[in-house]
Amino acid sequence: MYKPKYITNIDRLSQLSEGEKEALKKVAQTYVFRINDYYLSLIDWSDPHDPIRRIVIPMAEELDEYGTWDASDEKSNYVVPGCQHKYATTALLLVSEVCGAYCRYCFRKRLFRDDVKEALLDVREGIDYIEKTPQINNVLLTGGDPLALSTRKLTTIIESLRNIEHIQIIRIGTKMPLFHPMRIYEDEELLRTIRKFSTINKRIYVMAHVDHPRELTKEAKKAFEALHDAGAIIVNQTPVLKGINDDPDVLAHLLDELSWMGVTPYYFFVNRPVAGNKSFVLPLHEVYRIVEEAKAKTSGLGKRVKLVMSHASGKIEILAIENKKAYLKYHQSRYGHHGKFFVLDCPDDATWFDDLPGSDQYVK
Numbered sequence: 210m211y212k213p214k215y216i217t218n219i220d221r222l223s224q225l226s227e228g229e230k231e232a233l234k235k236v237a238q239t240y241v242f243r244i245n246d247y248y249l250s251l252i253d254w255s256d257p258h259d260p261i262r263r264i265v266i267p268m269a270e271e272l273d274e275y276g277t278w279d280a281s282d283e284k285s286n287y288v289v290p291g292c293q294h295k296y297a298t299t300a301l302l303l304v305s306e307v308c309g310a311y312c313r314y315c316f317r318k319r320l321f322r323d324d325v326k327e328a329l330l331d332v333r334e335g336i337d338y339i340e341k342t343p344q345i346n347n348v349l350l351t352g353g354d355p356l357a358l359s360t361r362k363l364t365t366i367i368e369s370l371r372n373i374e375h376i377q378i379i380r381i382g383t384k385m386p387l388f389h390p391m392r393i394y395e396d397e398e399l400l401r402t403i404r405k406f407s408t409i410n411k412r413i414y415v416m417a418h419v420d421h422p423r424e425l426t427k428e429a430k431k432a433f434e435a436l437h438d439a440g441a442i443i444v445n446q447t448p449v450l451k452g453i454n455d456d457p458d459v460l461a462h463l464l465d466e467l468s469w470m471g472v473t474p475y476y477f478f479v480n481r482p483v484a485g486n487k488s489f490v491l492p493l494h495e496v497y498r499i500v501e502e503a504k505a506k507t508s509g510l511g512k513r514v515k516l517v518m519s520h521a522s523g524k525i526e527i528l529a530i531e532n533k534k535a536y537l538k539y540h541q542s543r544y545g546h547h548g549k550f551f552v553l554d555c556p557d558d559a560t561w562f563d564d565l566p567g568s569d570q571y572v573k
Contacts (some may be wrong), residue, residue, distance in 0.1 A: 211391040213245035214383040219267070240485050241321040244310045248388050251423060260421050260453045263413045265310045268488060273485035278319040282521035291328065292335030294542050302335050303313045303328040304366060306354030309388025314450055314489045316481045320353060328352045332366060340373045347378035349416070356385035358391060364402045365484075367413070371406050378411070384418040390432035395528040403411050403439035409496045415443045417472060421454050422462045425470075431471055444475035449496050449516075460503035464511030473516035479521065479527070479573040482561050515540065522546075522572045530555050535565055546571060
């Protein structure tokens with residue numbers, strides 16, 4: 210099996226000048242850096258604004274004052290160590306604190322700090338909680354990236370969940386098809402596990418994370434094909450980010466590529482106000498415009514995607530933003546507002562739900 214070479218030291222990026230390396234070392238001391246040689250090869254170093262570069266290479270702007278480490282207040286969702294239960298039928302198991310590479314805009318970058326221990330390799334306590342909670346019918350394996358685990362460890366977790374009668378769906382949140390696709394299509398043991406435990410009544414869903422069409426190389430497509438052939442259902446989640454994919458043509462191309470591959474466009478996410486993410490922020494009205502213009506260029510299959518804010522109070526779908534008004538609906542709710550439609554003023558500089566006047570009435 211191909212084993213990628215990982216770089217965690219800025220000094221090893223020969224494509225950067227000495228001055229750039231010195232400046233970015235300070236960033237890497239605050240926000241962890243990791244990349245492999247495969248994904249590094251996708252960067253066009255002749256373009257200082259290359260979107261692939263912006264996804265994984267540190268930037269000095271990350272040290273600008275902005276946001277918090279836990280913008281969606283995930284700490285309040287833990288029911289036992291390593292297990293979150295925010296919505297009635299869904300539980301999250303944080304099974305890994307490692308990724309194939311570290312996205313600069315990651316909303317869980319706190320997990321990669323030495324002083325934080327939320328993801329656990331031993332998830333038995335979380336699995337015990339899930340077994341005792343029959344309203345939970347689907348479990349998301351996340352982190353970090355579950356596919357950064359050994360296949361044997363991942364198989365053990367999946368098998369333990371499959372032994373719980375009320376668990377119908379197991380979801381795997383991963384960017385490994387893009388960061389390290391060979392980890393998937395060259396690993397027959399992994400594919401056997403998916404074939405065994407993704408059945409007609411109890412599917413395994415892969416929650417993929419494609420940010421830009423250029424990530425969809427022939428290797429990445431081969432990884433998706435292998436997952437499909439093994440019986441996994443694949444959907445995609447993409448944050449809309451300044452300098453990476455804030456272009457209707459880019460997002461339309463992405464929606465088309467995903468649909469042609471048989472990958473369901475699931476969510477477009479608004480950037481969460483997480484520490485270090487200032488340079489990726491777009492106003493809400495701009496995100497809405499970009500997404501709608503992209504959807505206008507694609508088929509009904511691409512138009513299935515929903516634009517949402519993953520807020521502490523729930524998943525809030527942005528239905529429209531017009532004439533400085535935001536038309537919103539709770540897609541998921543922590544406080545029983547499921548399906549609630551509401552309208553709030555939307556100032557031009559609003560970038561998050563909390564920036565909308567009157568939003569505080571729904572956060573309880």
